[in-house]
Amino acid sequence: MSFDWMKIPYALLTVFIVFNYGMLLGALIQKIGARAGRRHGIPIWQNYVDLIKNYGQRTSITHGVMFYLGPVFRLTGGIGLLLFVPTIYGSYMFSNLSFAGDLILALYFVFFGTLGMALGAGESGHPHAAIGITRGLSQVSVAELPFALAVFAVALQYQTLSVTDIVAAQQGGVMNWTLFTNPLAVAAAMLAFLGSMMRPPFDVVIAPQEIPIGPPTEYHSAYLALMQTNRAIFPIAKMVIYMNLFFGGATSWPEFAVKVFLLYLFSAFVGVCFPRFRVEQSIRWFLIWAVPLGVLAILWV
Amino acid sequence: MEQELKPELQIRKVKGPDGVEFEVEPLRDYYCEALPTVQHGAYIQIVEDFFNWARSHSLWILGFGTGCGAIEMRPLMTPRFDAYRYGIQWRPTPRQANLLVISGYLSVKTLKRAIRAYEQMQSPKYVVGLGSCTINGGMYWDSYNTIKRLDDYMPVDLYIVGCMPRPEALLAGFEDLKKLIRAGKAEGANQYAEKFDWYKSNQKRVIHDWDMPDYSW
Amino acid sequence: MRALHIRLQHLFPLGELTEQRPDLGFVTVPAAYLRPTLLHLRDREGYTHLVLLTAVDWLEEDLFQLTYLLSNRSTGCDIGLRVKFPRQAAHMESIHDLWPTAATYQRELREMFGIDFPGSPRLHEEFILEGWNDIPPYRRDFDTLKYARANYNDRPGRETHDPEQHMKQQLYPDGA
Numbered sequence: 001m002s003f004d005w006m007k008i009p010y011a012l013l014t015v016f017i018v019f020n021y022g023m024l025l026g027a028l029i030q031k032i033g034a035r036a037g038r039r040h041g042i043p044i045w046q047n048y049v050d051l052i053k054n055y056g057q058r059t060s061i062t063h064g065v066m067f068y069l070g071p072v073f074r075l076t077g078g079i080g081l082l083l084f085v086p087t088i089y090g091s092y093m094f095s096n097l098s099f100a101g102d103l104i105l106a107l108y109f110v111f112f113g114t115l116g117m118a119l120g121a122g123e124s125g126h127p128h129a130a131i132g133i134t135r136g137l138s139q140v141s142v143a144e145l146p147f148a149l150a151v152f153a154v155a156l157q158y159q160t161l162s163v164t165d166i167v168a169a170q171q172g173g174v175m176n177w178t179l180f181t182n183p184l185a186v187a188a189a190m191l192a193f194l195g196s197m198m199r200p201p202f203d204v205v206i207a208p209q210e211i212p213i214g215p216p217t218e219y220h221s222a223y224l225a226l227m228q229t230n231r232a233i234f235p236i237a238k239m240v241i242y243m244n245l246f247f248g249g250a251t252s253w254p255e256f257a258v259k260v261f262l263l264y265l266f267s268a269f270v271g272v273c274f275p276r277f278r279v280e281q282s283i284r285w286f287l288i289w290a291v292p293l294g295v296l297a298i299l300w301v
Numbered sequence: 302m303e304q305e306l307k308p309e310l311q312i313r314k315v316k317g318p319d320g321v322e323f324e325v326e327p328l329r330d331y332y333c334e335a336l337p338t339v340q341h342g343a344y345i346q347i348v349e350d351f352f353n354w355a356r357s358h359s360l361w362i363l364g365f366g367t368g369c370g371a372i373e374m375r376p377l378m379t380p381r382f383d384a385y386r387y388g389i390q391w392r393p394t395p396r397q398a399n400l401l402v403i404s405g406y407l408s409v410k411t412l413k414r415a416i417r418a419y420e421q422m423q424s425p426k427y428v429v430g431l432g433s434c435t436i437n438g439g440m441y442w443d444s445y446n447t448i449k450r451l452d453d454y455m456p457v458d459l460y461i462v463g464c465m466p467r468p469e470a471l472l473a474g475f476e477d478l479k480k481l482i483r484a485g486k487a488e489g490a491n492q493y494a495e496k497f498d499w500y501k502s503n504q505k506r507v508i509h510d511w512d513m514p515d516y517s518w
Numbered sequence: 519m520r521a522l523h524i525r526l527q528h529l530f531p532l533g534e535l536t537e538q539r540p541d542l543g544f545v546t547v548p549a550a551y552l553r554p555t556l557l558h559l560r561d562r563e564g565y566t567h568l569v570l571l572t573a574v575d576w577l578e579e580d581l582f583q584l585t586y587l588l589s590n591r592s593t594g595c596d597i598g599l600r601v602k603f604p605r606q607a608a609h610m611e612s613i614h615d616l617w618p619t620a621a622t623y624q625r626e627l628r629e630m631f632g633i634d635f636p637g638s639p640r641l642h643e644e645f646i647l648e649g650w651n652d653i654p655p656y657r658r659d660f661d662t663l664k665y666a667r668a669n670y671n672d673r674p675g676r677e678t679h680d681p682e683q684h685m686k687q688q689l690y691p692d693g694a
Contacts, residue, residue, distance in 0.1 A: 038380040046359070046388055053359040056352035057399070058340040058490075059424045128394075213393045220396035220423050410648050437673040443663040445655045446647065449670045507669060510649030 010093045011083050015233070017253070018082055018240075022232030023047045025261060029268045036272040047232065054225035063124045063218065070120015071219065071226035077113025078234035081106055087240055088256060089167045089249040103161045106241055107151060110196070113234060114140050117215055124218035132214025135279045136205040142286045143195025143202070149294025150189035154245050156301045157182055163241070167249035177248040185297035186246045190266070191290035193242060195282065197235060199271035202282050239263045307512055328514055336516050337494040340424045342485075349485070356399065356425065357482040358388040360475060363398035365418055368405025369465065370431040376468045389475060395421040400478075403457075405465065406434035406447045412454060413508050419455050420517045424490035429478060430460045431471070439464055453503045456489035519543045519595060522563065530555050533600075544585075544598040552601050553611055556586065560616065564590045565597060568616075571623035573631045575605075577658040582608050582633060609634035612641075630656040 027044045034041025062068060084102045088094035118137055121129040155161055157178070158169050170176045179186045195202045206214045219227060239260045243249060247263075250256035277285060312326045342349035366374065377384040378391070392398040395418045407415060419428065430451045433439035438449030451457050458481060461474035481487045493500060497516075505511050523535040523545060532555075533546030547555050559565040565588035574583040586599040603610060612635040614621040622645075624635040629645045632654035644650075653660050 034383075034385065039383045040386045041383075042385050042390075043388065049355050049358045049388060050361075052352070052355035053399075056343075056355055057423050057425070058342070061423075213397075216397075217394050218396055224397055410646070413648070437676045438666075438670070442672075442676070443666050445652075445660070445662040445665045447670070449666070450673050453671055503671075508649065509651050510644075 007097060011096045014087050014094050014096055015079055015082060018087070018236045019229065019232050021257065021260070022236040023051075025236070025264055026232055028261075029264050032265070033268055033272050047228070051225055051228050054220075054228065055222055057221035060221035060223065066119045066123040067218075067223075068120075070117050070123070071223045071230070073116020073120065074113040075226055075230045075233070077109050077111075077116065078230040078237055080112065081109040082233060082237035082240065084109070085163045085237075085241055085244060086167065086249070088253065089164070089171075089244070089251050091251075095164065098162070098164050100162045102163050103151060103155060103166075106163065107148060110147075110238065110241075111140070111144065113230065121215035121218065126218045128213075128217040129215050132205055132217065136215055139202060139205060139279055139282055140196060142283045143192045143290075145192070146188040146286060146290035146294040147192035147196070149291065150185040150192065150297055151245065153182060153185040153188075153294070153297035153301050154178055156298065157185075163244050167244050170248040174248070178246040179248075182297060182301065184293055184300055188290050188293035188297055189242065189246060191286070191293065193238075193263070194267055194270055195286060195290075196238065197267040197271075199267050201271070201274040201277045203271075204276055204279055204282070207276065235264065236260060310512055334514065334516075336497060337420075337424075337490070339491045339494045350483075353483055353485055357479040360387075360389045360400045360427075360478070361392045361398045362389060362400045362402055363395050363418060363422065364391045364393055365395075365401065365415070366404050367407050367411045367415055368403075368432075368434060370405030370434075373431070373465050373468055373471060374402065374404055377471060382468045382472065384472065384475070387472070387475065387479075395419075396423065398422055399425065400427045400429065401455075402429045402431055403435050403451055404431045406432075406439065406441045406444075407451065408446045409448065409507050410446070412448055412504070413513075416455065416504060417513065417517045425488065426490050427458045427478060427482070427487050428455055428489055429474060430457045432466060433462060433464045436460050436462065448507060454500060454507075456492040456500075458487045458489050519597070522595075522597070525563075526555070526558070529558065541593075541595045542598075543596075544600055546600045546602070549601050549603050549610065552586075552599065553613065553616075555599060556588070556613060556616055559588055559597065559599075564592055565595075567591055568613075568619060569596065571613075571620055571627070573627050573633060573656075575631065575656070575658045576602070577605075580605050582631065584610060584627075584633075586613075607634075608632060609636060612636060612638040614638045630654055632657065 024044060024047075027042055027047050031041035031044065083096050084098060084105050086095035086098040114137065118133045121133055154166060158166050160166060160169075166178075170178060170181075174180070198206055206216070216224065216227060240256075242263055243256070243259045247259055250259055310327045312324065314322055315325045316322050343352060362374075366372075376382050377389070395401075399422060401415070401419050401422065403415060419426070428451075430436060434441055434447065435451040435457075438444070438447065441447040442449060448454065459474060459478050461470055463470055466474070478487065501515060519537055519540065519542075520535065523532070523543065526532055526545070530551045531548060536544040538544065567589040569587040569589050570585075571587075572585050574585070576583060581602045582605050584601045584603075586601070587596060588599070589596045601610070608631070610633060612620070612624060614624065614635075614637075621639050621641075624633075624638045625641055625643065625645045627633045628635060628638075628641050629647060629650070635641055647655070652665060655662065655665075
């Protein structure tokens with residue numbers, strides 16, 4: 001099998017587009033959230049300015065090797081997730097490095113960044129970081145459960161582990177989307193989506209008002225900037241997976257933009273409507289509401 | 302006056318999980334001994350100007366209310382004043398903040414914490430003194446435990462007068478600070494490093510139970 | 519309140535009752551009878567809540583006064599017990615075993631007034647002040663202005679106006 005080297009620059013182009021879209025979309029969603037609170041909110045370019053400032057800080061402190069690697073792992077998780085699933089279906093340029101079994105790899109990458117973060121923040125030695133990691137890992141793990149169940153349901157339904165094939169099977173009309181062919185799986189996955197987006201009601205892990213800001217307590221300057229970069233890419237990459245698995249994928253950039261925006265808006269919408277859960281409440285909530293839906297989805301297939 | 306260290310700061314023997322006993326000297330092992338150094342900006346002036354522009358539009362305030370003036374900062378987050386419009390945000394940890402607002406009177410006990418918070422912030426960092434208490438003691442001019450001149454203890458870039466200054470005054474002050482930063486005049490961190498001994502001697506003169514390292518990273 | 523005072527007077531050598539409101543009175547107790555009076559009020563009369571414990575410095579009379587304010591939650595009545603004792607080597611019986619909260623008050627009083635309460639837990643730990651090196655600051659013979667001048671730098675150029683004179687000048691500059 002020969003590797004197509006042209007795929008690499010194209011994949012980097014995808015990352016670039018997704019990064020900028022993520023930066024702007026993040027600010028836009030924050031503005032929408034601010035409007036819900038009757039504020040104007042941050043300027044749309046604020047995320048870029050913050051990023052430049054953090055890269056431009058003159059000093060930084062390290063706590064060890066893992067402290068360096070934490071943000072790197074996190075960014076790897078985001079970019080890896082994006083690179084191994086097709087962003088635009090049917091496009092040679094933007095199908096990235098997708099291959100036959102990429103669904104499993106994607107599941108792995110969703111968790112990869114969190115684990116890297118846990119190791120890095122643990123090395124910082126700050127007690128808040130340790131508490132934040134405990135909370136974060138338990139919440140992300142339990143939110144991952146319904147998502148994994150939903151993914152298995154979808155894989156069983158289409159008898160494949162290739163994201164490209166799953167998207168292909170959903171083409172030819174809205175009624176072919178997984179949303180309508182397997183609504184239970186989509187419902188379970190969307191609840192899990194809320195949990196992994198780090199927005200209210202499931203943002204107790206990184207909320208500034210809780211134990212100050214959780215795992216990234218000790219991160220600053222360029223480390224923080226690296227994590228901000230990831231915060232632009234990772235949600236979009238995750239939403240690309242959701243879009244591909246459940247909402248028919250995207251065949252063009254405008255379709256991609258609209259679908260991702262609506263998915264992001266869904267979590268923001270829930271976020272401004274509901275107050276924050278404590279960790280044990282959110283774990284219970286996921287186990288009671290989301291996991292049975294996932295099990296039902298598998299049984300239904 | 303040499304003060305006896307608190308128990309958690311004294312040298313002690315610790316038994317690790319693997320059964321090996323070792324000695325811990327908290328002041329040396331838990332803190333870095335390196336003193337602050339003067340940090341130069343980017344070599345090319347235009348890059349430094351660009352960074353300064355970014356810094357001025359991204360002021361991250363450390364959410365540390367030292368006195369009654371903290372009550373005037375909270376309205377800035379609300380719909381009425383909404384400081385987020387101007388790129389001003391609050392960060393809960395000194396590591397990520399680059400602006401320390403000393404909001405009102407500073408008792409000696411709080412000064413100790415404020416110094417540590419300031420030293421943990423990453424350069425370049427800015428200090429804004431809020432209200433007349435930070436300038437000349439204000440109504441606490443004859444108090445037995447509040448300092449009267451903030452700039453003796455840490456480099457202050459800007460004072461906002463009033464008792465208390467209203468949120469509008471704060472916003473105007475932050476806009477002035479932005480101008481200072483863009484002009485490259487807000488180099489408090491370097492000033493602190495240059496006159497480090499002078500600042501430390503001032504600090505130690507009022508903080509009688511000095512039980513921390515001279516520079517907390 | 520009056521009835522309570524009469525009942526108490528049969529048991530303890532109390533001073534006159536100062537009745538500030540129908541539900542608030544103060545009475546002076548000799549230091550030796552403080553504990554039995556408190557116990558009686560707590561266990562027999564329903565004054566179960568220690569509202570506050572504070573001190574007054576009677577410098578001219580060379581006395582300290584402690585005020586124990588108790589509250590009866592069911593009737594809504596408050597009674598304050600005043601105890602006076604000499605300032606020299608000031609000490610008072612600790613009541614932390616009657617109300618655990620009293621320990622905190624006593625810590626504060628030890629630090630701010632220098633009143634000793636033997637046996638009170640954590641009495642000699644720093645409460646508010648850190649590294650204090652002078653006489654306790656709430657004593658009236660402590661000169662806070664002098665201390666502030668000696669310890670904290672002044673910023674030159676500070677002006678002080680007498681409010682009355684200043685406003686007179688502002689409002690009636692011609693002295694009318």
